[in-house]
Amino acid sequence: MTSFSWAMMLVVTMHALLFHAMPRFSRPDILFAVTVPDAFVRGAGRALLSRYRLVVWCGAGAALVIALVLTAASFATERRAFVMMAVVAGNMIVSASAWLWAHRTARPHAVPDSDTRVASLVPRDTSLPGGVLFAGGPFALLLATAVLVSTQLDQVPTNSKPLGPFGALAMGAVYVAMMLTLAMSLARRTRQIAVDNPAAAAEQRFRRVNVLVLVLAGYGMAIMMSTVTLEAIPSFSGTLSPRLWIVMLPIMLFNFGVAFWMFRVGQGGHRSVASTAREVRGDATPDHAWKVAGLFYFNPNDPAIWVEKRVGLGYTLNIGNKGAWLLIGMMLLPMVAVRFFF
């Protein structure tokens, strides 16, 4: 067995595990991206879940068997790679189809949207974690690197790009600005679902951790771009890259920790409080606004730019909101920046 075959089989297994766990990512009264009554979750919904998982694992099992047979067969290497990738793609199609089928089966059992909406009158904290100074850290780092580079310009090899040796730093600044804008919009333009009990505090904590991840992503990028820039200077060359892991490892560990924590506390932190503390059913978004089996939220009448995902953990954009399209446009900025600065 080649390492490529092993990698493909690992992908199939991880993929099946992900699809197996996916229904658990939602709030407890949302099943396959549909807001359903408790009786459905405990009864027919459980049977639906079992059937869905059976299809997912049968698909993965079949893909693994085909992969093993192909490995044993005498195929040309290029052809084998192509067929292996086709097997992985086929497995993904089976799992996605199983989700779509389960979603459509659950739809007729959806609870009607509530006519009543409740909100707390207590202002909540919408600032960035750590405050403005912490959020501005990546810019300070990029600026300090730029100052350092400008003192050693005679050592820097010339290049034909418009910003010369500062291209990577400019690119980093664009990325950090994008991350901070996303973080601020997530902190301010997301609906609070739980109103004013421990569930609300858990939800607020969940949101702030998501915001912190975005801020830290800016730090990661600033460190990387500073390193790339300084490596071009002979006096720094070869000294920073080998030590990059000292700062990147904690950030990666933090991100893995956050992913694990999010899985444990569930969507919106609902598993960290007693079920009796939850008053609001679902996620305060209408079912009809969720498109493509609950993957996309499109509701022009909803002022929220971000809403909790129904497929997966965390938040997704309300693509019916103009503000969301501004953010999407802004996310393309780094790609444009790469074209100009590198």
Add this chain to the structure above:
Amino acid sequence: MAEPLRVAINLNSPVPAYRQIASDLRRHLVEARLKPGDLLPPIRQLALDLGVHFNTVALAYRLLADEGWLELKRRRGAAVMARHAPRAVDQGHVDHLLRQLGHIAAELRSAGMTARQISSALRRIAQGARP
């Protein structure tokens, strides 16, 4: 247990959403659950949580500011004001409210309540009890 500081709206109600928000807020204000100096959520935040347009909440806040309950703050929502005496209210509006009260009293009489029961229920409501 103290009633939580909340505002609720019913989207199917014939009463406009901004009036429902203002009514809930006014109830918290007259019953002193919201005290002078307390900050209310920014307009955008409350609108987001209720899923209504920002102007709806802005209208409700403006209505209560005109009644002398709130001081509107740019970007920071609104603060509850000390209101020693009710601000002069349009007598026409008071007459309109009393007429509405008359209609409600007639409906209650028609439903079988006595004048004494209505008056005692009204007194309880005026003192802050939920109907």
